[in-house]
Amino acid sequence: MRQLLTLKVKNKFSKPYKNGYPLISKQSLINGNDLKEEGTLVKLVDEQNNFLGKGYYGNQNKGYGWIVSKDSNEEMDIPFFKRALQKAVNKRSDLMKAEDTTAFRLFNGEGDGIGGFTIEYFDGYLVINWYSKGIYSFSKEILEAIEGVINYKGIYEKKRFNTDGQYVEDDDFVKGERAPSPVIIKENGVNFAVHLNDGAMVGVFLDQREVRKTIRDKYAKGKTVLNTFSYTGAFSVYAALGGAVKTTSVDLAKRSLPKTTEQFNVNNIDEKTQSILVEEVFHYFKYAKKKNLKFDIVIMDPPSFARSKKVTFRAEKDYTSLVSDAIAITEKDGLIVASTNAATFGMDNFKGFIDQAFKENKVKYKIVEEFSLPSDFATIKEFKEGNYLKVLFIKRIG
Structure with missing residues (x-):
């Protein structure tokens, strides 16, 4: 069971959060020093203890984490991630069917409801970009949520969250089948060679x-x-x-x-x-x-x-x-x-x-x-x- 920490927001910052601003910023918090372990669930309230949103602590260059729900009872579990992923896939149904374009952004962080990670699609192979240790702590649940929602050949990941902001060099293969190197994808009928396990940048x-x-x-x-x-x-x-x-x-x-x-x-x-x-x-x-x-x-x-x-x-x-x-x-x-x-x-x-x-x-x-x-x-x-x-x-x- 993850810890749930209540974060108190300064009054001058509460309105944007109330209106849907998703990034948890250091300067907005009264008790930000209480944040210790990335991946901690957080509940944001204003100085009058009115609920503003629920999310997680993930330290990245943009801030201290993300609000991912306006429902105080929402859990960041497999069904939660599955719903967000399914919604994102549905929005990209035309691209999923396109024959002349086989590479695109399948999930775009806060734009698809959950800040801190993205998923890119390369002719059946997925590349997940993790931007904090906080969101990476949910990787097991997110990988499980992908099953049954996205048809894939293999999954790769890029960990972009070490302390000096540099890419973490590692074997990026996660599961499924390994991709050939390069994978030849199409974009508007143009071919691109992409290398999914060759550092931070894949080629396009x-x-x-x-x-x-x-x-x-x-x-x-x-x-x-x-x-x-x-x-x-x-x-x-x-x-x-x-x-x-x-x-x-x-x-x-x-x-x-x-x-x-x-x-x-x-x-x-x-x-x-x-x-x-x-x-x-x-x-x-x-x-x-x-x-x-x-x-x-x-x-x-x-x-x-x-x-x-x-x-x-x-x-x-x-x-x-x-x-x-x-x-x-x-x-x-x-x-x-x-x-x-x-x-x-x-x-x-x-x-x-x-x-x-x-x-x-x-x-x-x-x-x-x-x-x-x-x-x-x-x-x-x-x-x-x-x-x-x-x-x-x-x-x-x-």
């Missing part, structure tokens, strides 16, 4: 599915494309399949070269017809400007925070200068695809960074498309931070 970020499709279907034909912070080259693959004259992929990570080559190859694209550079993006911008290189499309999807030997990048502080770098090497009437997954600011602020960069460079622009998370990355209006993805297609005018 699923939240950019609609953005990639738009580049392929509407913008790439006959264009030169620069893909910065390219990781495994997913945007480049889509651009090439959309008829781009040439793609250039730039990423500092050494493994980006073999990984990007692999993604081209599984789509029958000769990587020798493309350019794949292992180089710091900021250095490449300087090089391209010096050599007067210009591209029809420049794609930028940097991490929220990145550090190399010479450069530290923070999205909320440095994105404007990044856009300025892109403007300098974008052809007249060309396109900049600016993306960020930073949860620390919203779309309005992001548009402000773009506007500032263009004004500083005395260049006119027009936003022609904007994207946030696709429907399988479910979010709730009470937790705006959960809708982290912001993507703008910006046409340079003249």
